[in-house]
Amino acid sequence: MTHILAIDQGTTSSRAILFDASLRVVAVAQEEFPQHYPAPGWVEHDPSDLWSTVAATARAAIEKAGGDATDIAAIGITNQRETTLIWDRATGQPIHNAIVWQDRRTANTCDALKRAGHEAMITARTGLLLDPYFSATKVKWLLDHVPGARARAERGELAFGTVDSFLIWKLTGGRMHATDATNAARTMLYNIATGAWDAEICGLLDIPMSLLPEVKDCAADFGVTRADLFGREIPILGVAGDQQAATVGQACFSPGMMKSTYGTGCFALLNTGTDMVPSKNRLLTTIAYRLNGQTTYALEGSIFIAGAVVQWLRDGLKIIRDAKETQPLAEAADAAQGVILVPAFTGLGAPYWRPDCRGAVYGLTRNSGPAELARAALESVGYQTRDLLEAMRADWGAAADGVLRVDGGMTASDWAMQFLSDILGAPVDRPVVTETTALGAAYLAGLQAGLCPPPEEFAKGWALERRFEPGMSDADRLAKYTRWQRAVQATMSV
Numbered sequence: 001m002t003h004i005l006a007i008d009q010g011t012t013s014s015r016a017i018l019f020d021a022s023l024r025v026v027a028v029a030q031e032e033f034p035q036h037y038p039a040p041g042w043v044e045h046d047p048s049d050l051w052s053t054v055a056a057t058a059r060a061a062i063e064k065a066g067g068d069a070t071d072i073a074a075i076g077i078t079n080q081r082e083t084t085l086i087w088d089r090a091t092g093q094p095i096h097n098a099i100v101w102q103d104r105r106t107a108n109t110c111d112a113l114k115r116a117g118h119e120a121m122i123t124a125r126t127g128l129l130l131d132p133y134f135s136a137t138k139v140k141w142l143l144d145h146v147p148g149a150r151a152r153a154e155r156g157e158l159a160f161g162t163v164d165s166f167l168i169w170k171l172t173g174g175r176m177h178a179t180d181a182t183n184a185a186r187t188m189l190y191n192i193a194t195g196a197w198d199a200e201i202c203g204l205l206d207i208p209m210s211l212l213p214e215v216k217d218c219a220a221d222f223g224v225t226r227a228d229l230f231g232r233e234i235p236i237l238g239v240a241g242d243q244q245a246a247t248v249g250q251a252c253f254s255p256g257m258m259k260s261t262y263g264t265g266c267f268a269l270l271n272t273g274t275d276m277v278p279s280k281n282r283l284l285t286t287i288a289y290r291l292n293g294q295t296t297y298a299l300e301g302s303i304f305i306a307g308a309v310v311q312w313l314r315d316g317l318k319i320i321r322d323a324k325e326t327q328p329l330a331e332a333a334d335a336a337q338g339v340i341l342v343p344a345f346t347g348l349g350a351p352y353w354r355p356d357c358r359g360a361v362y363g364l365t366r367n368s369g370p371a372e373l374a375r376a377a378l379e380s381v382g383y384q385t386r387d388l389l390e391a392m393r394a395d396w397g398a399a400a401d402g403v404l405r406v407d408g409g410m411t412a413s414d415w416a417m418q419f420l421s422d423i424l425g426a427p428v429d430r431p432v433v434t435e436t437t438a439l440g441a442a443y444l445a446g447l448q449a450g451l452c453p454p455p456e457e458f459a460k461g462w463a464l465e466r467r468f469e470p471g472m473s474d475a476d477r478l479a480k481y482t483r484w485q486r487a488v489q490a491t492m493s494v
Helices: 047-064 107-115 119-126 135-145 149-154 163-171 199-204 242-249 307-316 323-332 370-396 414-424 436-449 455-459 474-493
Strands: 003-009 013-019 025-032 072-079 085-088 158-161 178-180 214-216 236-241 258-262 266-273 284-291 294-303 340-342 360-362 404-407 428-431 464-468
Touching: 003 047, 003 163, 003 436, 013 047, 013 436, 025 047, 047 163, 072 163, 072 242, 072 436, 085 135, 085 149, 085 163, 107 119, 107 135, 119 199, 135 149, 149 158, 158 163, 163 178, 163 236, 178 236, 236 242, 236 436, 242 258, 242 266, 242 284, 242 294, 242 436, 258 370, 258 436, 266 284, 266 370, 294 370, 307 323, 307 370, 323 370, 323 414, 340 370, 340 474, 360 474, 370 414, 370 474, 404 414, 414 428, 414 464, 414 474
Parallel strands: 003 072, 072 236, 178 214, 258 404, 404 428
Antiparallel strands: 003 013, 013 025, 085 158, 258 266, 266 294, 284 294, 340 360, 428 464
């Protein structure tokens, strides 16, 4: 048994990647699933879509490799974080659609908690800001709005979990209700200093603690799959939220190392080691990973819309048919127009945290067209990343001025990565393996299975595909970033 199956359950698709013992990709399967928008600012997933696409892609990856489950030593799971599910412990049936991390329906609840003076306590214990992004107020909403849910929860009949917990439950046939420390840290119910669920916060939100899963290390025993799923039981030995899995996959094991992942959103993490650094610039203090009971912390900046802005060009404006078309359009655009797009489609994330904001475009002329909008869309991701790194530099100091390691779908665009380096004024490193989220999950499972080396040895295998060096003048960089900041302020004032 020399292979590892990584399950990568994302916001818009599920993927399964089969790795060999050297963590080389053997086979990949991917399947998209629909998004549901029942009201403005609301985003949901049908839980059956999450499960069916995971099961189907896992089987497909195994079949593509020409093998069977007897080759697989372990499964690693990585997942969209904060997305919230509650299900019946007896039947496994969810009581409602999954409420997605992008969902803003609990903004009023968060505002009320802020007015009541609870944010400082919650931030001190969880490292998070009071925002609808996190799971806690989504759980409260489900208990308050699904008929009979609160009474059933108080009787111990229901289970809460982020997507990893739901998949573990389904894979193990309900034998395991667990999560890992990185996903627990994103719920706004977990005390990241003590490493335990916080009874006071649960009480404040009227959430019965019997709902909550057991919290394990990222490399740990999460049970075994049902034998009927893949022909034999397979141990689940690694779990991490997608951004933390990417941090592991990028081998950011030393304090001061940074990575940024460009998927539906953009998430930059700065390893701060064993120091839990409180942010003074509205970043999140979170858990990077927990191995052998030792917690490594990080500062994180979260951007809600990155790759999703390209999807908007395709599905909303219909000015492209494929994401690859954005690069030639951006190259052909009239740079002198200076069109700015602030993609606050589901609010602004770090460091602004304005769930009420909506997207805006500035600088349009009669000559503005698809090329200028495509360029503005790609540039918006670079500008937002600089917002995050400016905050990290302020919180962490000069150590955050180094190289940024990048991964995710958008990094395939040389144009976007060059602009990112230009606007940051810092080198941007794109690795040979850009599927670092799945790689991190596979490594964690392989580490627990005894197939993979310790972190310091794994880090030696990280390989650079291309480094992008800044080529923009300081004056141009300052002028462009100043225009971006003015556009953001104008957007927040509407």
